[in-house]
Amino acid sequence: MSEITEERGLLEVRNLHIKFDISKPFIHRLLNRAEKTYVHAVRGIDFSIRRGETFSLVGESGCGKSTVARLLSGLYQPTDGDISYQGTVLAEASREQRQYIRRRCQMIFQDPFASLNPRWKVDRIIAEPLVLFGMIKNREEGRQRVGQLLEQVGLAASDMDKFPHEFSGGQRQRISIARALAGEPEFLICDEPTSALDVSVQAQVLNLMKDLQDELGLTYLFISHDMSVVSHFSDRVGIMYLGRLVEVGTVEEVFNRPRHPYTRMLMDAIPSMDVIHKERTPVTGEVPNPISPPSGCAFHPRCAFATDKCKQSTPAALDISATQQVACHYPLSVS
Ligand SMILES: Nc1ncnc2c1ncn2[C@@H]1O[C@H](COP(=O)(O)OP(=O)(O)OP(=O)(O)O)[C@@H](O)[C@H]1O
Ligand SMILES: [Mg+2]
Structure with a gap:
C-alpha cells in the first residue's frame, strides 16, 4: 500500500x-x-x-x-x-x-x-x-x-x-x-x-x-x-439532498452557521434543551421522487429563496472557509 x-x-x-x-x-x-x-x-x-x-x-x-x-x-x-x-x-x-x-x-x-x-x-x-x-x-x-x-x-x-x-x-x-x-x-x-x-x-x-x-x-x-x-x-458533517452533498463543514460550522437553506431547515427542526421556549420549526415539504428529480438545484421547490437561476442550473460547491463548502447559488449569510 x-x-x-x-x-x-x-x-x-x-x-x-x-x-x-x-x-x-x-x-x-x-x-x-x-x-x-x-x-x-x-x-x-x-x-x-x-x-x-x-x-x-x-x-x-x-x-x-x-x-x-x-x-x-x-x-x-x-x-x-x-x-x-x-x-x-x-x-x-x-x-x-x-x-x-x-x-x-x-x-x-x-x-x-x-x-x-x-x-x-x-x-x-x-x-x-x-x-x-x-x-x-x-x-x-x-x-x-x-x-x-x-x-x-x-x-x-x-x-x-x-x-x-x-x-x-x-x-x-x-x-x-x-x-x-x-x-x-x-x-x-x-x-x-x-x-x-x-x-x-x-x-x-x-x-x-x-x-x-x-x-x-x-x-x-x-x-x-x-x-x-x-x-x-x-468531527465533520456532510448534508445530503437527493444524491448530492449540499453542504460540508465541521460540526461547529454546520450546526451553528449553516449556509445552505436545506441545512438551516434541518437545524431549525432540532428540539433544544438549552433554550426552553425555543421556537422549533418543523421540516416542511417532502423529498421529490428520485426517479425524476427537479431541474437545477434539486432543493428549489422547497426553498424560500429560490429564483429562476436555481431552477435552471445546478450550483457548484463554493468554499466558505477552509473546512466549509456549500452548493447553493445564494448561500445564507451568518445570522
Ligand atoms: N438496490 C437498489 N435498487 C434500486 N434503487 C435503490 C437501491 N438502493 C437504493 N435505491 C434507491 O436509492 C435512493 C437512495 O436510497 P438510500 O437507501 O441510499 O437512502 P437513505 O438516505 O439511506 O435513506 P434512509 O434514511 O431511509 O435509510 C432511494 O430512492 C432508493 O429507492
Ligand atoms: Mg439508509
Whole structure:
C-alpha cells in the first residue's frame, strides 16, 4: 500500500455516481413502448475523510446515505467516479490490495439481528473473518481471540457459546462490532448503528464506539437521523439532498452557521434543551421522487429563496472557509 499523505485523506471520493436500473421487464417495455427507468441515487459526490476523524452523513430518508455507505464498502459498483483508499483507486486495485482494503474497511449495519447468522454461535460469527483473513492458526487460538474481542466490546468471553437470539439488541450490536473489529480494521462504516436500539442503550453503544476509536485510532463514516447524536459524535458533517452533498463543514460550522437553506431547515427542526421556549420549526415539504428529480438545484421547490437561476442550473460547491463548502447559488449569510 502506498504511504498515506494526510492531505489526501484516508478515503477519497471523487465525482461518485450510481444509477440503478429499475426498468420493468423487457417484454413489458416492448408492449407499452416504455423506456428504461433509472434511479440516479448518487449524483456526483466528492469528499475525503482524514485518518482518526468521524465524518457523518445526514439528510432525509431516500437521499442516498446508505447507497454511499454501500459504495464505499464495495457492495455496489459506482456507475462513474472514483473511490480511493490510502491513495489506491478501488477499481484499479490488485487482488492483494483488495483483500487488504476488505480487511481494513468494515461495515456495521442498523439491524444487528439481520446481520448476524441466527444459526451460528457467537464464536463462529466472530471467528469467520479471522479465518477468512488467515489471522489464526488453529481453533484454540481462534477461541482465545474471540474471547478478547468480546471483552473489548463489554461482553464476557463465555458469551461465545451462545446464539444471537440469547442477547438483547444492544448486546447483539456489540457482537456486530466485535466481528467488525476481528480483522483489525482502521475504517468503520456505520449505517445507523444505533437507530434500532432503545434510547438508553444507544448511548452505551455510542460510548463504546467512541472509546474504541480512541483506543484503536479508528476512522468512522457515520450515518444517523439523530442530529443530537451527530453533533456529539462527529468531527465533520456532510448534508445530503437527493444524491448530492449540499453542504460540508465541521460540526461547529454546520450546526451553528449553516449556509445552505436545506441545512438551516434541518437545524431549525432540532428540539433544544438549552433554550426552553425555543421556537422549533418543523421540516416542511417532502423529498421529490428520485426517479425524476427537479431541474437545477434539486432543493428549489422547497426553498424560500429560490429564483429562476436555481431552477435552471445546478450550483457548484463554493468554499466558505477552509473546512466549509456549500452548493447553493445564494448561500445564507451568518445570522
Ligand atoms: N438496490 C437498489 N435498487 C434500486 N434503487 C435503490 C437501491 N438502493 C437504493 N435505491 C434507491 O436509492 C435512493 C437512495 O436510497 P438510500 O437507501 O441510499 O437512502 P437513505 O438516505 O439511506 O435513506 P434512509 O434514511 O431511509 O435509510 C432511494 O430512492 C432508493 O429507492
Ligand atoms: Mg439508509
